[in-house]
Amino acid sequence: MLEFINVTKIYKDKYTAVKNIDLKIDKSSFSFIVGKSGAGKTTLIKLLIKEINPTEGKIFFDGEDITELSSRKIPIHRRKIGVVFQDFRLLNKKTVYENIAFAMEMVGQPEKIIRREVPTVLSMVGLSDKANNFPNELAGGEQQRIAIARAVVNKPELVIADEPTGNLDPETSYEIMKIFSEINRRGTTLLMVTHDRAIVDTMKKRVIELKNGKIIRDTEEGDYYNVF
Amino acid sequence: MSSKIIKHTFKQGFEGIYRNKTMSLASIGSVAAVLVILGLILMIILNINAISLSTKEKFDEIYVYLEDDISNSRIREIGEEINAIDGTIAVVFQSKEYALEKMKDEWGEDGKLLEGLSQNPLPNTYVIQLKEVSYANAVIKQIEEKDGIEEVKYYKEVVEKLISMADFIQYFGIVVIIVLLLVSVFIIQNTIKITVASRKTEIELMQYIGASNGFVRGPFLFEGITLGTLGALLAIIIVLNGYDYLVAFANEKFFTMLSVYLIPARMIAVDIFIIFVTIGIGIGMLGSVVSLKKFLSV
Numbered sequence: 300m301l302e303f304i305n306v307t308k309i310y311k312d313k314y315t316a317v318k319n320i321d322l323k324i325d326k327s328s329f330s331f332i333v334g335k336s337g338a339g340k341t342t343l344i345k346l347l348i349k350e351i352n353p354t355e356g357k358i359f360f361d362g363e364d365i366t367e368l369s370s371r372k373i374p375i376h377r378r379k380i381g382v383v384f385q386d387f388r389l390l391n392k393k394t395v396y397e398n399i400a401f402a403m404e405m406v407g408q409p410e411k412i413i414r415r416e417v418p419t420v421l422s423m424v425g426l427s428d429k430a431n432n433f434p435n436e437l438a439g440g441e442q443q444r445i446a447i448a449r450a451v452v453n454k455p456e457l458v459i460a461d462e463p464t465g466n467l468d469p470e471t472s473y474e475i476m477k478i479f480s481e482i483n484r485r486g487t488t489l490l491m492v493t494h495d496r497a498i499v500d501t502m503k504k505r506v507i508e509l510k511n512g513k514i515i516r517d518t519e520e521g522d523y524y525n526v527f
Numbered sequence: 528m529s530s531k532i533i534k535h536t537f538k539q540g541f542e543g544i545y546r547n548k549t550m551s552l553a554s555i556g557s558v559a560a561v562l563v564i565l566g567l568i569l570m571i572i573l574n575i576n577a578i579s580l581s582t583k584e585k586f587d588e589i590y591v592y593l594e595d596d597i598s599n600s601r602i603r604e605i606g607e608e609i610n611a612i613d614g615t616i617a618v619v620f621q622s623k624e625y626a627l628e629k630m631k632d633e634w635g636e637d638g639k640l641l642e643g644l645s646q647n648p649l650p651n652t653y654v655i656q657l658k659e660v661s662y663a664n665a666v667i668k669q670i671e672e673k674d675g676i677e678e679v680k681y682y683k684e685v686v687e688k689l690i691s692m693a694d695f696i697q698y699f700g701i702v703v704i705i706v707l708l709l710v711s712v713f714i715i716q717n718t719i720k721i722t723v724a725s726r727k728t729e730i731e732l733m734q735y736i737g738a739s740n741g742f743v744r745g746p747f748l749f750e751g752i753t754l755g756t757l758g759a760l761l762a763i764i765i766v767l768n769g770y771d772y773l774v775a776f777a778n779e780k781f782f783t784m785l786s787v788y789l790i791p792a793r794m795i796a797v798d799i800f801i802i803f804v805t806i807g808i809g810i811g812m813l814g815s816v817v818s819l820k821k822f823l824s825v
Contacts, residue, residue, distance in 0.1 A: 348735065370740065371740065373737075374734075374737040374738060374739045374740065375737065376737070377734070377735060377736065377737035378736070378737035379737075380737075382735050388728055388731070388732055390728065390729055390732070401732075402732075402736050404531075404535075405732075405733050405736045405737070405738035405742060406736065406737055406738065407529065407531065407532070407739075407742075449736075453736070453737075
């Protein structure tokens with residue numbers, strides 16, 4: 300469903316973030332992207348959601364070359380992707396319910412569907428009893444669950460998680476990973492950028508390792524570190 | 528556009544204005560200031576044009592003022608001599624008494640003031656109609672050479688001077704206005720920037736979620752347009768009331784003659800309204816668009 304073909308991104312200051320990336324992600328798969336800071340992980344995500352354009356190469360999503368998308372079509376493309384951030388990015392003046400409803404309102408969903416869907420995703424992430432709380436009143440793990448619920452409520456084909464457990468303790472991280480596994484099990488493609496060695500090693504999923512903007516390893520059922 | 532988008536746009540737009548009141552007021556004030564100055568320049572140009580127009584009938588008439596101490600026969604002689612000059616088609620004599628009566632009429636109520644004069648200060652005059660305007664210079668030159676002539680007045684020159692003055696004010700005014708317009712676009716742009724910054728997380732989220740461009744940008748455009756329109760309305764109130772006051776002041780303190788030529792405020796109210804609101808909306812939109820282009824990068 301997703302393919303990078305010889306993608307290179309050189310920023311304005313001549314800094315090469317990613318170089319000659321060839322990458323194929325299958326539908327309903329679960330992949331980790333690992334690598335040190337500055338390896339090019341964030342650039343890869345930005346390219347995917349078309350926040351930036353590659354200097355060279357093509358990126359296909361659902362058979363469509365997104366590097367050619369007009370600015371009017373970018374929102375349509377982004378609706379197919381749900382993003383979960385390390386810092387949650389919740390709106391603190393809105394309740395848990397409103398935070399999730401916000402994502403549906405922004406894409407013009409009718410009120411009726413919002414009232415039906417928000418409780419469904421809340422129960423999936425286990426926050427049904429916290430719908431009327433404000434994010435600040437909740438623990439980090441719970442806040443991340445709101446963010447996950449918000450990312451999946453519009454039923455995206457792909458969920459990108461950028462260090463989703465970066466701010467959480469191991470136990471909470473484990474809970475969060477269970478939610479991601481469930482989302483993936485229901486057919487949503489998952490792409491997770493992480494530094495969390497324990498998680499990668501436990502999940503036994505595909506691991507793509509970046510270094511200096513290049514893919515240096517791509518193994519099915521891999522570990523965080525190359526064991527060879 | 529669905530009612531949902533409209534509601535969202537209005538709500539967020541007004542919220543943006545309300546949340547940073549100081550900058551909003553500064554924006555409204557700067558738009559108003561620019562438009563008041565524009566109004567001032569516009570009024571000057573319009574009035575000069577009006578004065579030029581109402582004096583147009585005197586365009587092809589030359590006024591020859593005669594010296595006071597010449598004899599009646601000399602006056603008649605001058606009349607005949609002027610008649611003989613090539614290019615004149617009619618020469619009418621206006622005695623100084625007639626001129627005074629005419630002035631009393633023109634001044635209306637204030638005409639009584641002239642009755643207190645011990646001596647008639649106005650000269651005997653010949654009013655010359657020209658065959659064509661092109662004869663003017665030659666005719667004037669020949670008349671000026673004669674004895675007993677105090678002054679030759681040709682109003683075309685006055686009108687031309689007025690028009691060239693209006694031109695100058697126009698050019699100067701355009702430069703001033705362009706500079707001021709840029710300043711107010713800059714101020715609005717900064718106001719919008721503050722709103723964008725204060726809602727940065729929300730806006731970025733909206734963009735990541737895939738809200739349409741209109742949905743993201745609408746509220747800011749609306750905010751800019753509202754600020755521009757409010758500034759325009761403020762300027763309209765200031766300019767029309769101020770101008771009304773000036774016309775009244777001129778009526779009271781200066782020659783009634785002058786105020787006859789001034790355009791009354793109600794005659795230009797609609798034009799001022801349309802021009803100001805259009806420019807206000809334009810400044811507001813431009814400020815928003817520049818700001819959005821600069822600060823909405825995702």
